[in-house]
Amino acid sequence: MGAVLVTGGAGYIGSHIVRRLQEDHHHAVVLDDLSEGHRQAVPAELLHVGDFADRDLVTAICRENKVEYVVHMAANCQVGESVENPAKYYRNNLVNSLALLDAVRDAGVKGLVFSSTAAVYGEPVQVPITEDHPTAPTNPYGETKLAFENALEWYRKAYGLRYVALRYFNAAGAHPDGDIGEDHDPESHLVPLIVRAAMNPASPLKVFGTDYPTPDGTCVRDYIHISDLAAAHVLALDAMDQGTVDGASFNLGNGEGFSVRDVIRTVEQVVGKAVPVTDAPRRAGDPAVLVASAGRIREALGWEPRFPDLESIIRTAWNWHRRNPNGFNG
Numbered sequence: 356m357g358a359v360l361v362t363g364g365a366g367y368i369g370s371h372i373v374r375r376l377q378e379d380h381h382h383a384v385v386l387d388d389l390s391e392g393h394r395q396a397v398p399a400e401l402l403h404v405g406d407f408a409d410r411d412l413v414t415a416i417c418r419e420n421k422v423e424y425v426v427h428m429a430a431n432c433q434v435g436e437s438v439e440n441p442a443k444y445y446r447n448n449l450v451n452s453l454a455l456l457d458a459v460r461d462a463g464v465k466g467l468v469f470s471s472t473a474a475v476y477g478e479p480v481q482v483p484i485t486e487d488h489p490t491a492p493t494n495p496y497g498e499t500k501l502a503f504e505n506a507l508e509w510y511r512k513a514y515g516l517r518y519v520a521l522r523y524f525n526a527a528g529a530h531p532d533g534d535i536g537e538d539h540d541p542e543s544h545l546v547p548l549i550v551r552a553a554m555n556p557a558s559p560l561k562v563f564g565t566d567y568p569t570p571d572g573t574c575v576r577d578y579i580h581i582s583d584l585a586a587a588h589v590l591a592l593d594a595m596d597q598g599t600v601d602g603a604s605f606n607l608g609n610g611e612g613f614s615v616r617d618v619i620r621t622v623e624q625v626v627g628k629a630v631p632v633t634d635a636p637r638r639a640g641d642p643a644v645l646v647a648s649a650g651r652i653r654e655a656l657g658w659e660p661r662f663p664d665l666e667s668i669i670r671t672a673w674n675w676h677r678r679n680p681n682g683f684n685g
């Protein structure tokens with residue numbers, strides 16, 4: 356397989372995919388505008404700083420590096436913000452992503468792996484959620500991701516651009532080496548928020564909703580280790596390159612649900628400290644339970660998670676936060 360361009364490669368998930376591509380001896384190039392990502396998260400020689408909607412820049416990077424495939428990670432990804440500011444999400448996640456598609460087609464790129472999300476399903480009507488579950492997003496974030504998935508299918512039919520869309524559930528954890536990990540500002544993801552609350556008892560964790568119809572009343576989610584997520588991207592690229600998979604959407608999760616209180620308890624065990632907690636009302640649009648059926652990707656790509664249990668996910672997250680209490684700033 357030729358070179359792979361990773362848009363958003365300086366972000367949380369993107370930096371782990373770049374690392375995995377390097378570990379597997381693939382040639383990776385990164386395009387990130389550093390609006391959310393971190394320069395220190397990727398090797399300097401791979402990083403191009405710029406907007407993925409800049410057609411001339413994308414075409415030049417693809418031609419210079421003989422890029423054959425793209426992993427399109429770059430996006431805005433805050434559900435709440437997408438409801439308050441849908442224009443930002445339609446522009447970056449949809450309009451800009453369509454500009455990227457035109458540029459990569461011009462440059463003769465063969466295919467693209469797209470970072471999609473469980474948010475394309477909306478409120479689940481059945482759990483675990485299979486890929487055939489109805490898609491009915493409840494916010495502009497999920498809506499724009501679904502619209503781009505649909506565009507990919509039409510582009511595949513019309514122009515032969517190959518694609519695999521990966522619908523992530525909750526990405527968590529850090530590279531086992533502990534030198535790259537999750538560092539968002541503001542942080543909205545549960546695992547880093549709990550670990551930070553354990554490290555700083557003055558900032559308790561807010562538990563949004565304790566009256567859901569779940570065993571302990573808190574929301575249940577499916578957590579997937581960042582290294583397992585990264586490995587799935589390389590499998591998808593290889594399968595597209597070998598011509599065994601094309602035009603497919605796969606769930607990426609472990610198929611097991613953990614409540615907010617389960618995650619808090621596991622962090623307390625791993626870190627060895629109590630997590631201060633305050634109960635808060637439910638947030639609008641948070642489904643009670645989101646758990647993936649990931650059978651399709653196991654079968655089609657032979658994907659097998661190496662870190663399927665919550666404790667090992669949290670151990671790697673703790674290792675990163677312990678070594679880098681201020682994230683990439685030290």
Ligand SMILES: NC(=O)c1ccc[n+]([C@@H]2O[C@H](COP(=O)([O-])OP(=O)(O)OC[C@H]3O[C@@H](n4cnc5c(N)ncnc54)[C@H](O)[C@@H]3O)[C@@H](O)[C@H]2O)c1
Binds near residue numbers: 389429526
């Ligand atoms: N983190 C999760 O649990 C999760 C779950 C489902 C889907 N996803 C998807 O995975 C992808 C990555 O998520 P993440 O958590 O790593 O987010 P992130 O914010 O850490 O990474 C996104 C990266 O994209 C870059 N970017 C944004 N707009 C850009 C633009 N116009 N040009 C160039 N670069 C741009 C940002 O600087 C950032 O580095 C996103 O597409 C997100 O929707 C994430």
